[in-house]
Each structure stands twice: as structure tokens, then as C-alpha cells.
Amino acid sequence: MYTTTDERGILNNYAVEPQMYLADYPAPEQQERYKLQAAIATLLVGALVLVSLAVS
Template identity: 45%
Template sequence: MRYTTEDGGRLNNFAIEPKMYKAEPPTKRQQLNYIIMGLGALVLVAGLVFVAASVS
């Protein structure tokens, strides 16, 4: 376990930090998948709103 010793002999525990990495921008295929999923979610929500409005 990692810890540091502060003034007065107190121990201070720190969480183990994950390694940092740079995020890569999405590829064209991933962008297309995001658009398709967004449109699917929009159709689902619009359908649910329509059903809720027609029932009430």
C-alpha cells in the first residue's frame, strides 16, 4: 500500500491512480454508429410520448 509520512509522523494513504492516456477522436464508423443510436433513441422517445398522449 502506498503512503506518505507527514509532519509529526502521521501516515497518509493515497488511492492508486490509473495510468493516464490521451483519448483518440472517434473514427468515421464510430461517428456513424453514434448517429444511428441517437436516431433510434429519438424514435423510441417520440413513440413513448405518442403512446402516453394517446392513452391519456
């Protein structure tokens, strides 16, 4: 950990920053899984909106 001390003796700690890297493009099977998750989420939100409208 990188630490500095000012003239009054107060410590200032800096966190260790992780090494940066570029993300990989998702594989085709991951893309299909994302599409399925999006479809399920859309249906869930749509059903919740319809139920809230029906209840009110």
C-alpha cells in the same frame, strides 16, 4: 497502495490512481454508428411520448 498513519495510529489509505491518457477521436464508422444510435433513441423517445399522450 499508499497509506499514511496519523499521530493517533489511524490509517488513511489512498487509492492508486490510473495513468491518464487522451481519448482518440472516433473513426468514421464509429461516427456513423453513433448517428444511427441517436436516430433510434430519438424515435424510441418520440414513440414513448406519443403513447403516453395517447393513453392519458
